[in-house]
Amino acid sequence: MKVAIIGAAGMVGRKLTQRLVSEGIVRGKPLSALLLADVVAADIPEGFAGETTIQTGDISARSEIDRLVAARPGVIFHLAAIVSGEAEQDFDKGYRINMDGMRHLLEAIRAAQAADGYTPRLVFTSSIAVFGAPFPETIPEEYFHTPLTSYGTQKEISELLLADYSRKGFVDGIGIRLPTICVRPGTPNKAASGFFSNIIREPLVGKEAILPVSDTVRHWHASPRSAVGFLIHAANIDTALVGPRRNLTMPGVSATVAEQIEALRAVAGEKAVSLIRREPDETIMRIVAGWATRFDASRAQALGFAADKSFEDIIRVHVEDELSGR
């Protein structure tokens, strides 16, 4: 089985590559080749005996997509996106990459099908940004999508295209809406959501972290390991069970900041907790107030998508995967 990852150089793309290599089986067949595409060159994975192709280019160019589809990968993971803040600042770039990129991909696959019957599994990462406030504390499965950002709009349009092309049989697609990934490895960044990870990751290594919102803020989390698990399950699932509603909200852990901090205390003790410095930031508080806090993800759960069991588990995953268990 040949597998392509678009957006392979990002955090989730790298972890997905590692997991695919270590599992060695996709859709019941041995992983024979990896096609790793991104705007920057992805690393060649260690310990992979099969063929690896590194493709560097802009997926908003149809020629780049045609090059990828020409290799006829049996599974394509589409993780590439201009992130929320950038899509909001650069309107044209966001639509070009997040919307036109998806359409090019679907059109290239459709053209390939017309040529030789090619019908790959396409796993698309969508986002809970397709929902827009105000919404209930727990968002039901059948709640409508009224994005309040260009990024959320582009993700929602991509979901609709994926469903329509799948309904017509041009592709075998599935879209998954990821929770906010926590704990993000790396260094603190300026994303408004960064603090959810910062207040765990930094104290675990003895560093101070800033908490810009109140302890009562509730949000929806998944570990990087769970996110990769969702992607692999989406690649393997029988989409006949999914039906025409091809886009699914993934399960997650709903936790308040206070619950995050209690979990940190349970895993790493009082000393870690004492490194969290409260520094309220009105701007971040206002942004976060518009975010979803909890979802009914029972459809995905019934289809076998499994989340972390608790926020403590999310921290333990980080300690195991990023800190060698220490």
Added chain:
Amino acid sequence: MKVAIIGAAGMVGRKLTQRLVSEGIVRGKPLSALLLADVVAADIPEGFAGETTIQTGDISARSEIDRLVAARPGVIFHLAAIVSGEAEQDFDKGYRINMDGMRHLLEAIRAAQAADGYTPRLVFTSSIAVFGAPFPETIPEEYFHTPLTSYGTQKEISELLLADYSRKGFVDGIGIRLPTICVRPGTPNKAASGFFSNIIREPLVGKEAILPVSDTVRHWHASPRSAVGFLIHAANIDTALVGPRRNLTMPGVSATVAEQIEALRAVAGEKAVSLIRREPDETIMRIVAGWATRFDASRAQALGFAADKSFEDIIRVHVEDELSGR
């Protein structure tokens, strides 16, 4: 006030043109010019003292849209679409006209704004085809959109683009989801929904009509006069009251076929009813079984959009507007 209608030669476009001319005022200002665009030449309206421009061309060509926007109409009604059946048969044409056409329009307006601050009111006709079965008997305001046709997908994508461009201030847009228009004037056509109109329109003039479904089939109707009323109200409304959720389900009359027939009996008597011939058609029954039956349209109602009061009213509107009251 200069007003443009894209799709002006269609049934709703023609009635909208007539109503605008007879009212003579749009958004509180005298109607000074009409720009009537369609793939075929629209008729020049009678009794209009202002300037009329007839534009003939394909709105999926950006140059046609640029020509229309160059006139800087203060209000644009976008009614043009490839209908459901054709969009399902001709995948490329449906996307080109229904989706790319909308995007070209929004992009042309955005470019004009960058040049001179132009920000028109854009009234877009969407459809209840954005909803896809299964759904509850009454579809709530916040119910999700999972279209089961390419047409519904294209309408939903257009709604999302309209909301995002409006949120960014590039246009002042509002989208309205029209019920099935009934009674459609003209001759019986092959649309699966045609019988809803046929069983009223034909018996009223002493002709036989075929009913291909059971009397218990329930559907969501609005008269052509109400549909035009929705469009004009959408042009005049203060969109600050609408907020970021720019797309609204219009109110309608939910009626079963049996209730339609009782209304016909009340208006035109037993002889008219006796002209309805029952001829069950499995294909049409199957298609219609997937259609929505009733909506909560309380948001639109609170914003002043007013539907017909009953199915009898819908028939009386037809008698007044199409049969000179007889």
